[in-house]
Amino acid sequence: AAEASALRKSYKGNVSGSDVPLPIGSFEDLISRFSFDKRLLNNLVENGFTEPTPIQNECIPVALNNRDILACGPTGSGKTLAFLIPLVQQIIDDKHTSGLKGLIISPTKELASQIFIECFKLSHKIFLEKKRPLQVALLSKSLGAKLKNKVISDKKYDIIISTPLRLIDVVKKEALDLSRVKHLIFDEADKLFDKTFVEQSDDILSACKEPALRKAMFSATIPSSVEEIAQSIMMDPIRVIIGHKEA
Ligand code: ADP
Ligand code: MG
Numbered sequence: 001a002a003e004a005s006a007l008r009k010s011y012k013g014n015v016s017g018s019d020v021p022l023p024i025g026s027f028e029d030l031i032s033r034f035s036f037d038k039r040l041l042n043n044l045v046e047n048g049f050t051e052p053t054p055i056q057n058e059c060i061p062v063a064l065n066n067r068d069i070l071a072c073g074p075t076g077s078g079k080t081l082a083f084l085i086p087l088v089q090q091i092i093d094d095k096h097t098s099g100l101k102g103l104i105i106s107p108t109k110e111l112a113s114q115i116f117i118e119c120f121k122l123s124h125k126i127f128l129e130k131k132r133p134l135q136v137a138l139l140s141k142s143l144g145a146k147l148k149n150k151v152i153s154d155k156k157y158d159i160i161i162s163t164p165l166r167l168i169d170v171v172k173k174e175a176l177d178l179s180r181v182k183h184l185i186f187d188e189a190d191k192l193f194d195k196t197f198v199e200q201s202d203d204i205l206s207a208c209k210e211p212a213l214r215k216a217m218f219s220a221t222i223p224s225s226v227e228e229i230a231q232s233i234m235m236d237p238i239r240v241i242i243g244h245k246e247a
Contacts, residue, residue: 001022003025004022004023007023007025007057008023008058011054011057011242011243012242012243013054013057013058013240013241013242014239014240014241014242015058015238015239015240015241016238016239017067017236017237017238017239018236018238019065020062020238021061021062021065022061023057023058023061024052024056024057024060024061025057026051026052027041027044027045027049027050027051027052028041030060030064030089033061033064034061034064034089036089037088037089037092037126039125039126040085040088040089040092040122040126043121043122043123043124043125043126044085044122047121047122049081052078053077053078053081053082054073054077054242055071055073055077055078055079055082055240055242056078056081056082056085058071058082058240058242059071059082059083059086059240060082060085060086062238062240063083063086063087063090063214063216064086064089064090066090066214067214067236067237067238068214068215068216068234068235068236068237068238069083069215069216069217069218069237069238069239069240070189070216070217070222070227070230070234070237070238070239070240071216071217071218071219071239071240071241071242072218072219072220072221072222072239072240072241072242073218073220073240073241073242073243074220074242074243075220077242077243079187079218079220080114080115080118080187081118081122082218083104083185083187083216083218084115084118084119084122085122087102087104087159087183087185088119088122088123088126088134088159090102090182090183091128091134091158091159092126092128092134094182095128095129096129097180098132098155098158099154099155099177099180100154100155100157100158100159100160100176100177100178100180100181101158101159101180101181101182101183102158102159102160102181102182102183102185103159103160103162103167103178103181103183103184103185103204103208104119104159104160104161104162104185104187105162105163105164105167105184105185105186105187105192105201105204106161106162106163106187106188107163107164107187107188107191107192107197108163109163111187111188112138112139112161112162112163113138115161115187116136116137116138116161119136119159119161120136123136123159128158134158134159135156135157135158135159136157136158136159136160136161137157137159137160137161138160138161138162139160139161139162139163139166139167139170139176140166141166144166144169144170144175147170147175147176148170148173148175150175154175154176154177160176164192164197164200164201164204165200167204168200168203168204171203171204171207178204178207178208178209179207179208179209179210180210181208181210181213182210182212182213182214183213183214183216184204184205184208184213184214184215184216185215185216185217185218186201186215186216186217186218187218187219188218188219188220189217189218189219189222189226189230190219190220190221190222190223190226192217193217193225193226193229194225194226198229205233215233215234215235215237217230
């Protein structure tokens, strides 16, 4: 615990909430603490991710304890892997049920495709039950059309990354079932919960009907309006702030 607080101090981390887990000191720590998947660790190392960044030190154990997260860290602090690493592990752990379990919402197509590329690096060569590969998709216009025309089953994917409008379009046409989603992540939450998107984000939340839905918000800034929304939609969240909290 002394080590953990020294580590936290070294990156000016401020973590609050009930039963906050200790941060990890390295990705290897995940093996002993969470029976982390060796193939996933291997994918990290092969892509040059050898040491976690501060937001990853803090957020990965929180997510693996299945807790709601409100995380804030400056641009470039490694927020994408902070939510993707535990998500991929949780999909591996939950191999007995098929269908969409992880949903990541991003305000722009460009950002969504960057998240997809990072996620692909992590899930590469990982097979679940019956040698089925872990399937991640970027909800593009063409994938949306294929889902609507039932050319592709929506049961095929474990993780989907989308912008709000594209997602709502397919959900409203009953081409994508969100009722079994267990992990819902809002990246750049400050944008997703401002006036432009707040209605769509609410629609997405109501389409995710799983009672044990875990929610996470990641952002470079947390304006008080987002803080309020977070407190109202989350269950006993843990707040992780790295660096300065910009308002
Ligand atoms: P943010 O979303 O906080 O702005 P990103 O998730 O886009 O930051 O990460 C910024 C860059 O840092 C990316 O190029 C990413 O690949 C890299 N990165 C993230 N985590 C690590 C890590 N643990 N080791 C090395 N590079 C990393
Ligand atoms: Mg980011």
